[in-house]
Amino acid sequence: MDQQYQAVRARRRDTGTVSESRELGRALHGWRDRIAPATVGLPAGGVRRAAGLRREELAQLAGLSVDYITRLEQGRATSPSAQVLSALARALRLSAAEREYLYLLAGQPAPGPGQLSAHIPPGVRRLLDQLDGAPLSVYDAAWNLILWNPLWAALFGDPSALRGRERNIVWRHFAGLPSRVSHTPEQEARFEAAVVADLRAATACYPADAGLRSLIKDLRGVSTDFARLWDTGIVGVHESDTKTVHHPDAGAITFDCDVLTAPGSDLRIVAYTAAPGSEAADRLRLLNVIGTQTMSEDSTPG
Numbered sequence: 219m220d221q222q223y224q225a226v227r228a229r230r231r232d233t234g235t236v237s238e239s240r241e242l243g244r245a246l247h248g249w250r251d252r253i254a255p256a257t258v259g260l261p262a263g264g265v266r267r268a269a270g271l272r273r274e275e276l277a278q279l280a281g282l283s284v285d286y287i288t289r290l291e292q293g294r295a296t297s298p299s300a301q302v303l304s305a306l307a308r309a310l311r312l313s314a315a316e317r318e319y320l321y322l323l324a325g326q327p328a329p330g331p332g333q334l335s336a337h338i339p340p341g342v343r344r345l346l347d348q349l350d351g352a353p354l355s356v357y358d359a360a361w362n363l364i365l366w367n368p369l370w371a372a373l374f375g376d377p378s379a380l381r382g383r384e385r386n387i388v389w390r391h392f393a394g395l396p397s398r399v400s401h402t403p404e405q406e407a408r409f410e411a412a413v414v415a416d417l418r419a420a421t422a423c424y425p426a427d428a429g430l431r432s433l434i435k436d437l438r439g440v441s442t443d444f445a446r447l448w449d450t451g452i453v454g455v456h457e458s459d460t461k462t463v464h465h466p467d468a469g470a471i472t473f474d475c476d477v478l479t480a481p482g483s484d485l486r487i488v489a490y491t492a493a494p495g496s497e498a499a500d501r502l503r504l505l506n507v508i509g510t511q512t513m514s515e516d517s518t519p520g
């Protein structure tokens with residue numbers, strides 16, 4: 219990878235970006251081919267020309283259109299945005315060096331220290347891969363949903379079709395978007411204090427992140443409650459709590475909810491668990507079979 223990186227840098231100095239779109243397409247295709255569907259929670263059924271992901275599956279994981287993935291791989295789409303590159307890097311499970319190479323091929327600077335990072339360390343990926351008995355999701359420092367396991371999608375609904383702000387948990391809450399989670403007034407107050415405090419801390423850590431500044435501005439415009447909390451300088455911390463999730467088939471299930479911080483990063487891992495032998499644990503086991511099975515049956519074949 220280091221040799222590839224240096225070669226692209228040299229060509230960019232000498233010839234500009236004429237050939238980079240083709241190289242970007244080849245790199246994306248190669249990274250897509252090496253990922254087995256099962257490793258990202260997708261069914262491996264159907265006839266496949268290659269062992270890796272289909273374009274449709276990569277588009278689903280990255281939250282992009284199939285047409286755009288096709289144009290990228292064919293070298294017909296140039297200058298993808300930093301948001302697109304970040305989504306592709308996550309979906310393709312790129313290493314830090316591969317992620318930097320992706321940005322270089324696209325002619326974009328890799329995110330610097332003053333910008334939010336959505337890079338997921340291998341250990342966090344392994345955690346989600348191995349703890350398949352609990353719904354788990356991963357968020358960046360601004361509470362953008364960036365990764366989830368199949369059981370989380372079965373419980374909350376598949377988020378693959380969500381775009382932009384629809385994947386931000388703070389935006390969804392204060393903008394009044396639909397949610398399967400219900401709070402008591404006390405739980406809601408704790409939740410709002412914690413996420414507003416998190417965003418305030420994020421703006422201090424990532425002052426150069428334009429997307430984060432835009433999120434705060436738009437949240438102030440869409441919600442008087444957010445604006446009031448932001449202006450009061452409220453401080454809150456995430457603690458273990460209970461949350462009730464209303465599933466259309468399994469009914470209302472009350473879980474213990476814990477927010478964990480990934481070591482060496484600002485990523486938040488949210489875990490939903492149920493006490494052994496409880497009714498919630500029984501419903502979760504049922505959902506683990508029926509819910510993920512239904513998702514597999516409903517997935518669009520490529």
